[in-house]
Amino acid sequence: MAVESHIAELLHPPVEFPGQDAGIPLTLLERRLLNEFQHDFPLSPTPFAEIAQRLDTSEEQVLYLLESLQERGFISRVGPVFKPRRIGTSTLAAMAVPAEHLESIAAYISAYDEVNHNYERDHQLNLWFVITTPDQERLEQVLAEIENYSGLPVMSLPLVRSFHIDLGFPLWC
Amino acid sequence: MVLTEKDYQLIASIQDGLPLVSHPYAEIGRQLGMGEGEVICRISEMRKKGIIKRMGVVVRHRELGYTANAMVVWDVPDERLDEVGALLGSRRCITLCYQRPRRLPEWPYNLFCMIHGLSRSAVLASIEQMVSELELEEINHQVLFSGRRFKQRGGHYR
Numbered sequence: 023m024a025v026e027s028h029i030a031e032l033l034h035p036p037v038e039f040p041g042q043d044a045g046i047p048l049t050l051l052e053r054r055l056l057n058e059f060q061h062d063f064p065l066s067p068t069p070f071a072e073i074a075q076r077l078d079t080s081e082e083q084v085l086y087l088l089e090s091l092q093e094r095g096f097i098s099r100v101g102p103v104f105k106p107r108r109i110g111t112s113t114l115a116a117m118a119v120p121a122e123h124l125e126s127i128a129a130y131i132s133a134y135d136e137v138n139h140n141y142e143r144d145h146q147l148n149l150w151f152v153i154t155t156p157d158q159e160r161l162e163q164v165l166a167e168i169e170n171y172s173g174l175p176v177m178s179l180p181l182v183r184s185f186h187i188d189l190g191f192p193l194w195c
Numbered sequence: 196m197v198l199t200e201k202d203y204q205l206i207a208s209i210q211d212g213l214p215l216v217s218h219p220y221a222e223i224g225r226q227l228g229m230g231e232g233e234v235i236c237r238i239s240e241m242r243k244k245g246i247i248k249r250m251g252v253v254v255r256h257r258e259l260g261y262t263a264n265a266m267v268v269w270d271v272p273d274e275r276l277d278e279v280g281a282l283l284g285s286r287r288c289i290t291l292c293y294q295r296p297r298r299l300p301e302w303p304y305n306l307f308c309m310i311h312g313l314s315r316s317a318v319l320a321s322i323e324q325m326v327s328e329l330e331l332e333e334i335n336h337q338v339l340f341s342g343r344r345f346k347q348r349g350g351h352y353r
Contacts, residue, residue, distance in 0.1 A: 046260050056254055063251040065235050065242075067218055085215050088252075092215075095258045098348060099212025102238070105248040109198060109206060110352045114295065114307075132346040142342035143266065147302075150266070150339075154350035177302060179295040185284030186292040188248045191256055191311070 048096075051077060052087055053193075056096065060190025063100070103188060106181050111161055112154040113180040116147040117172065124149060127172050136164050147177065196244040201229065205237055207353035212253075257344065261311040263318045264341040268304035269334050270297075276306065282329050283308050288321055304337065315340060 048056070054077055064072040070088075071081040091097045106112050119127050124142065131151055132140045140151040155161040169176050198206075204227050213219040220238070221231040229237075241247045256264070271279045276294060283306070284292035291309040312318035319338065326332060 046258075056252060056259070060251045060254070061249040065220075065239050067220060067231055067235070069213075069219065070215075070217065081217060085217070088215050095255055098253045098255050100215065100252050101209050101212040101349075102241075102247040102250045103253060104206070104210070104350065104352065105245055106350075108246045109203075110350075112350060116302075128343075128345040135351055137346060138348050138350045140345040140347075141264075142345070143339040144342060145337070145339045148342075151346075152350070154352065156352065177298050179298070179302075179307075181293050182296060183280070183294040184292070185280035185294070185306075186289065187284075188290075190249060190251065191254050191261075191290055192287055193254070193259065193261075 051079060051083075052091060052096075055084070055087055055091065057193050059100075061188070106154075106184070110154060110156045111158050111180070112152060113161060113165075113178045115151055115153060115165065115168075116177045116179065117149045117168075117174055118147050119149050119172070119174060121148075123172070127174075130171055131168055134164060136160070196240065196246065198246075201227070202237055202241070203353055205229075205234065206241075207351075209238070210349055210351055210353070212349075253349065255347070256311050260313055263312045263315045265310045265312075265315075265318045265322070266339045266341070267308045267310060267322060267336055268339065269306040269308070269331075269336045270303045271306045271334055273305075275334075279329075279331065279334065280306060282331075283325075286325060288312075303335070 059073055063069060066072055068081065070084045074081045074084045077084065088097065088100060128140060128142070128149060131137055134153070136153050136155050137151050138154055140149070142148055143150050153161055153164050155164065165176050165178055205223070208223055208226060214222045216222050218231065220234040224231050224234045238247070238250070242250060269279070280292060280294060283289055288310055289308045290311060291307070293307045294305055295307055297303055297305050310318050310321060312321060322338060
């Protein structure tokens with residue numbers, strides 16, 4: 023049974039996973055699921071069965087573990103990552119927001135469906151967010167609305183060129 | 196590659212992830228009135244054309260213990276951008292390496308990298324090692340660690 027072997031694995035967590043330092047309980051199978059399938063996801067009719075075969079386990083177990091990893095917040099999704107500015111457009115935007123307004127302005131910005139990342143950073147420009155829209159017109163509209171709401175300038179830094187091949191997040195670093 | 200209305204429908208249905216079921220492509224097809232083969236074929240085409248830059252498990256690094264997240268920005272002389280971009284972009288621990296426009300006078304930086312680690316000290320050490328190995332001492336850089344995360348998910352294209 024999927025649940026039983028999951029519990030069995032929890033009792034014998036791997037030692038070499040760096041996340042262990044942060045007290046994160048992950049089994050060897052979970053670690054491999056997180057590490058080894060961040061790119062080149064199978065395009066066969068039954069991709070999870072294919073993954074199961076590579077991990078020497080069952081399709082049922084793979085689906086169970088992926089769902090469980092998602093529920094625990096370790097996986098945001100299993101799916102595509104689109105190249106920026108190929109479908110629609112996007113930009114990285116930065117603002118210098120007075121500390122006392124940061125929370126409320128960040129909440130206003132996060133409420134946009136067009137905003138997918140929004141982080142505080144330790145710099146005078148202390149709020150950084152990514153806006154993704156179907157077209158340039160909507161992008162500029164969102165930027166203008168944020169400037170209007172906050173009364174602060176927004177610096178927009180759209181991608182010019184990528185120097186990186188995205189293979190996912192290297193968990194062994 | 197010219198995307199059709201059907202491609203956009205497909206993008207909208209997979210941008211938040213594939214359904215975690217035995218036959219995910221058939222399931223998506225059922226929702227869109229497409230066959231399983233057509234779904235696979237269109238996704239495969241988007242991957243070949245680089246519209247999808249990767250497909251697979253998208254992890255949440257903070258939850259996995261990688262709590263130190265640095266955006267390193269560099270002021271690279273224009274004539275060295277190709278060389279330095281290629282060097283930084285191929286480092287294993289860098290998860291993004293993008294050229295963006297300068298906004299002078301307040302923002303002179305034109306190259307952006309993301310580096311994640313278990314601690315700020317580990318990330319700073321890794322940046323220091325990178326600067327020394329790649330001989331980037333003469334290129335001004337700044338490290339902007341992230342504080343609160345207000346939002347993180349994939350982009351919505353439709």
